[in-house]
Amino acid sequence: MRTIDRPRVAGLIERERATFRQRHTRSGQLAEQAKRSLLFGVPMNWMTRWPGDHAIYVDRAAGAHFWDVDGNEFIDLCLGDTGGMAGHAPxxxxxxxxxxxxxxxxxxxxxxxxxxxxxxxxxxxxxxxxxxxxxxxxxxxxxxxxxxxxxxxxxxxxxxxxxxxxxxxxxxxxxxxxxxxxxxxxxxxxxxxxxxxxxxxxxxxxxxxxxxxxxxxxxxxxxxxxxxxxxxxxxxxxxxxxxxxxxxxxxxxxxxxxxxxxxxxxxxxxxxxxxxxxxxxxxxxxxxxxxxxxxxxxxxxxxxxxxxxxxxxxxxxxxxxxxxxxxxxxxxxxxxxxMTDEAFEQMIALGERFEQGVRGVIDSRWLPWHAVRLGCRVEYLFRPEVASNGAEAAAGQDERLDPYIHLYLLNRGILMTPFHNMALMSPATTVADVDRHTQVYAGMADELIGA
Ligand SMILES: Cc1ncc(COP(=O)(O)O)c(C=O)c1O
CATH class of the missing domain: 3.40.640.10 (Type I PLP-dependent aspartate aminotransferase-like (Major domain))
Incomplete structure (x- = not known):
């Protein structure tokens, strides 16, 4: 099994940060203005947990996608950390x-x-x-x-x-x-x-x-x-x-x-x-x-x-x-x-596809990670074995890999939850959305291992 080259991760994060700044100039301006009237510069304190220099400002959302104020489009796998699991504005x-x-x-x-x-x-x-x-x-x-x-x-x-x-x-x-x-x-x-x-x-x-x-x-x-x-x-x-x-x-x-x-x-x-x-x-x-x-x-x-x-x-x-x-x-x-019975069938099938895609990337690159799924919710954890309790799962978090992966995906139009590595399928999520994630995730893994 492969070991992750830590100095390499640090370098990749810096590169992704620079890309983030380029892609989010308007969000950056709005984030600066917000500091004058909002505690921590955000409407709710958890919003400081997003990767990049600041949270991105949203223009609109529909289904499983949203668009930011800089005109970038995203596939939303975070879905408001489950608040938007029904898809945006159904x-x-x-x-x-x-x-x-x-x-x-x-x-x-x-x-x-x-x-x-x-x-x-x-x-x-x-x-x-x-x-x-x-x-x-x-x-x-x-x-x-x-x-x-x-x-x-x-x-x-x-x-x-x-x-x-x-x-x-x-x-x-x-x-x-x-x-x-x-x-x-x-x-x-x-x-x-x-x-x-x-x-x-x-x-x-x-x-x-x-x-x-x-x-x-x-x-x-x-x-x-x-x-x-x-x-x-x-x-x-x-x-x-x-x-x-x-x-x-x-x-x-x-x-x-x-x-x-x-x-x-x-x-x-x-x-x-x-x-x-x-x-x-x-x-x-x-x-x-x-x-x-x-x-x-x-x-x-x-x-x-x-x-x-x-x-x-x-x-x-x-x-x-x-x-x-x-x-x-x-x-x-x-x-x-x-959120009907039929919608769940489709969402869970997409969850399976997402999990298979992630597993394929992890296995083919010998990464010391694994993926777990609960219906239409999927997570990847940074340890080879499945965790059997909270302490083991906590030990599988990684403060450097998390921001790298989240930023890499964000810079290529995919939003994951900012806490750990959760992806959620909504009734509006498509096979193309899932496959795009698999493709970008594979690119991230290749950069990480220097392939
Ligand atoms: C399992 C569980 N229960 C309750 C909550 C609280 O939800 P809310 O913050 O919307 O009250 C959360 C939030 O993440 C949760 O994960």
Whole structure:
């Protein structure tokens, strides 16, 4: 297996940076102007993570492509880190939003769309009762609060190297067997071991040890890790997680925000999981702020037993704009007409093609890397073997190769997510888009090895 020549990577990055500057003069000017009024020079702090000297400024997006203010066209494999997984501006959603916009955005009253979406979520994920939020973060926050209220227990368990949004309890990590705040955790309210236990995915004895204390309200898990590359569960892992949660009286929250890539009902449907809560956001309304959490009949009963209706508006669950008419119109159109069962078949087939293309490049160049796929989501990791837990996947990140590959692709019209190496297929992504990536990826690999 080949070793990567590090000084060569440094030189290639410098060359790509120069190309980036040439291709993005207008974006560069706008980025300079933004520094005067925006913290960090960007509307949201993560936007400083893009490769190149600054984020590129977008003119417009349609389907799986977008165009920047310098006139460059891109194939978008990042798709708003799943927010745009339905493709940009899908016509059915645009039409529904336009129709609803003319009839009012938000009233804090229900309309028929809410029931339609609730039914559709129940069909897809198999849990019958739903509530809406404006983000996946908030769906997770609400599910955790209910779990604590129902069980009267303080703690939650999460996977090492998970990400579930800006939920205080989840921004934790395992360090020498101890739960501590994750590096970069801003303004944590309390030390993380007071709220949280972190276990590795696929470590059932570790999970049992975390649950035996009898103080865990809920396990909040992605079915597969997707925020440190993809780490898939071992065969039988989820059945055992379910059994342990039941045995020790903890509720099981499955976060499908990213793993919906596995199919129309996420991994819950595709793998026959049996959670107490399902949470999701991002793609539900094609990127219009929307999120949801659903629960089983058993949990609904417990929720009702613990509900103080008189104080529902100040109990820490909900939000004034949650379940607003615009968001629900977007969800109904997106679920009903864009992210359909048929669309997923096509997206997953493209995911397979993408994975094969990447694997072909890696194998033929003897690169010490591998590719992993979850439905229409694919990642490449910088280690030869598949990672079986978060720590192994974290060790497969590479601070030099990441920016090189992202910049190389960007300079040739392909956008990957800025964090690790994720590519996502939308209903609008084409075989030509995927093959173009394979071709550019091969060129990148050849430059890297000096072929
Ligand atoms: C699995 C998972 N859950 C929840 C979230 C939070 O989503 P949002 O930032 O839209 O609230 C994320 C964000 O990346 C995520 O990856």
């Amino acid at each position: 016509q059915a959603t645009v039409d529904a939003i336009a129709r609803q916009a003319g009839k009012g955005f938000t009233l804090m009253l229900p309309n028929e769309d809410a029931t339609w979406v609730g039914n559709e979520m129940a069909r897809r994920f198999g849990v019958p009762y739903w509530q809406f939020t404006l983000s996946a973060t908030d769906a997770n926050r609400c599910a955790i609060r209910w779990a604590r209220e129902i069980t009267r227990r303080p703690k939650i368990v999460v996977h090492n190297w998970c990400y579930h949004g800006t939920v205080d309890e989840t921004i934790a990590i395992l360090e020498n067997g101890r739960t501590v705040a994750r590096q970069g955790n801003i303004g944590k309210p309390v030390p993380l071991d007071q709220t949280t236990r972190v276990v590795e995915i696929n470590d059932l004895p570790g999970l049992e040890a975390a649950l035996t204390h009898g103080d865990v309200a809920a396990c909040l898990f992605e079915p597969a890790l997707t925020n440190i590359g993809i780490v898939l569960p071992d065969a039988g892992y989820h059945a055992a997680v379910r059994e342990l949660c039941t045995r020790y009286g903890a509720l099981l929250i499955i976060d499908e925000t990213h793993t919906i890539s596995a199919g129309p009902g996420g991994c819950t449907k595709a793998w026959g999981l049996d959670p107490d809560f399902v949470t999701i956001g991002k793609t539900l309304g094609a990127g219009i702020a929307s999120g949801a959490y659903g629960m089983t009949e058993r949990v609904r009963q417990m929720v009702y037993e613990h509900t103080d209706s008189k104080n529902a508006d100040v109990g820490g669950i909900g939000g004034t704009l949650a379940g607003n008419a615009l968001s629900l119109a977007a969800m109904r159109a997106t679920l009903g007409q864009v």
